[in-house]
Amino acid sequence: MTRRDLLQSFAAAAIAPSLVPATPSPHKIRRGVSLYSYQEEFYTRAMTLEDCLSEASSIGAFGIEMLPEEMVPGFPEISNAWVDHWFALHDKYGTKPVTYTQFQDTFLTRNHDLTLDEGVQWMDRDLKLAKKLGFKNLRLLIGTPIDVIEKSIPLAEKYDLRMNVEIHAPVSLESRLVHRWIGIIEKTKTQHFGLNPDMGLFSMREPRIDRDRRIRDGLLRSSVADLVDRAYANQLPSARTAAELKNLAATPAEMDYLNTVYSPGGQDVQKLKPLLPYSHHIHAKFYEMTEDYQEYSIPYDQIVKVLIEGGYEGYLASEFEGQRITQDAFETDSCEQVRRQHVMLKRLLGEA
């Protein structure tokens, strides 16, 4: 679908919203997982790389994103034997490498930041390794210097890889930064630089696991948390709730909880639509999947609808990030959390 077709389809949908089907239309969205999701089990050596790929395969998440600095022994050297092992595992489990999670460590030493040329060399090294491991995309960090991106595009073209910069909260989808990136794509007409939105952009309410962690850390009295939550649910003005908290001699950390609850920062999901023609990989970020297959804070029903309507082509790669909030007090079961997300995604994508 060209950009013009896309805009026309939006216009049609705006005129006749009833034409938008209730059940998912045909789409080209596939399920994947970033092995980031299994970080805790990999860290503690409860799971190996093979265990991760086997698990991903068993839930139909065949598109694999990997952080080489999480899982490749000896990085940045990668032995040929390990490369063979990597491809043999994908053959065995029917998975495929999709996105290499790159880290542009600009502030490499205490006394020296990478220059432009050193930054491009750093990117070149990652592009070569990604190619060697069969990936199609590189995820770039939000803070990757603009001049390094611009100067690396010819390299990405040479290796036929795509660099996708991650749009991550709290950046606005309408910010100058996002426009700057799109400007590069439009100006160069390149097929080798794009966007990688992270669905944490649409976190519509404070994760309850975060509230509970603040209480465990002694930063928040549960009575204060209840008061704030109730006030917000009843749509009481924040100034009035703040005044009530002052009467309870609330601490700065408790006032911070109030501000967080009242400003969860989730953006309008519709604002993702115009960015989809530039988006080639998506992080299906999540903090907590409940037993009834809902993400507590992120509205995946709305998100998947927008992705289908907007003609997104590519993977939705799970990015489980709740473990860091709960691991102090509870055992982490990353596999179950990712499974719940895929039950949800499968339903929303209309997979049989």
Place this chain on the structure above:
Amino acid sequence: MFNKYLILTRDFRNVGDPGRITGFQVKIRIPYYRGVRLSLIEAVDLTVDGETFDRSQMTFSTNGRTYTFDELEKTTDTEWAFGEPATLSVTKPGGLVSGMHTLQLGIVIRKSYIPKEDPENLFDFAQGMIMPILHGRETATKKISLV
């Protein structure tokens, strides 16, 4: 993150010869979701039973090599691998006495998420976040018996 995993119980011991104990060692893991070049280890601090040891009193061993903290700063070709225990060796003549010890660890990994300079004014949303992100310190406390 991973705070409860940062300090390992196993291998906590005095080092040196009997009668000539030179210090002790403890195994630690990275507080981050990936491995990093050794030069990205901005700082490690350790306090045992209230006594704080600075970088000049410690060495860091990984991948079969031992580094002073001055050497770590300059080592950009080797990583502290994700989840891989590194050994922190601390100089303390006589070592620690047999019994329970309280270890407090702090680790700072330098992160390049947000540019330090922003000539095009693109990162205004991150104002005030740069230093905490660059230099966020993760901590862990653990009580371990030394035999």
